[in-house]
Amino acid sequence: MGDEEKSQNAYPADKPVLTKVLESLPPELDLKAEAVWVGVHWTLVVGRLGGQTYGGLASTQMPVHQAHGQIDVVGAGELQRHTLRWLAGNLAASERPMETSIGWAAVNALLAAADPGYRMQEINAGELLIERGRGKRVALVGHFPFIERLREAVGTLWVLELRPTGSELPAEAAPEVMPQADVVAITGTTLLNGTFDGLIRLCRPDALVVMLGPTTPLSPVLFDYGVDVLAGARVDDPDTVLRVVGQGGNLRQMRGVRLVTMTREGAK
Secondary structure (H helix, E strand, C coil), X not given: CCHHHHHHHCCCCCCCHHHHHHHHCCCCCCCXXXXXXXXXXXXXXXXXXXXXXXXXXXXXXXXXXXXXXXXCCCCCCCHXXXXXXXXXXXXXXXXXXXXXXXXXXXXXXXXXXXXXXXXXXXXXXXXXHHHHHECCEEEEECCCCCHXXXXXXXXXXXXXXXXXXXXXXXXXXXXXXXXXXXXXXXXXXXXXXXXXXXXXXXXCCCCEEEEECCCCCCCHHHHHHCCCEEXXXXXXXHHHHHHHHHCCCCHHHCCCEEEEEEECCCCC
């Protein structure tokens, strides 16, 4: 798919990303949930198919301004009774933030069990952005540890955050900033908090659009929405990841995870 075709086909309005991702999976692909673990930073869902386990990660979304004792996850303690497809279909679009994390982690576990039909490369997202953004105007949606290195390499860097600090810009600046960017990097958590659709429509058709972070669904369906590169993660050792997630570990501390990328055919 070349850039002109991307411009014509991007942003399908008929169905949400979640629906199209689930529809793209083989109907017979459904895994029994083995573990659902909501850590302070990451949520992990593990499913079993035959004798093989598959894990998926998503950023843990915390409720804001919520009274203590209010239910965050309906059915907590019993979720392992369900299948991953049920968790994905019933929780990923929930109005409860923690449930969306569980649902999208289930989506990523399902995708790990499926063959995406695309070759994956083991490339760090920070290094990819430094290479592709060198000397260019780059908009980064989300806070990442490689920001200072990226700032040194690119021509102009705008960092947009829901809760900005330092030189970061508030999310409300996106309509002004993003149409100027040659390279746009969007965190996968925008799918969880409902901001993806609005942000992707602000990107120029000729911009290189990267979705990054372990929440990113490694599904070519995202290419139909205008994303060029998916920089996500594959869980190779669910038991190790479970221990890190359960003990409050962040991405830098994560072991048993492989960072991989999928690139749209024809992306520049």
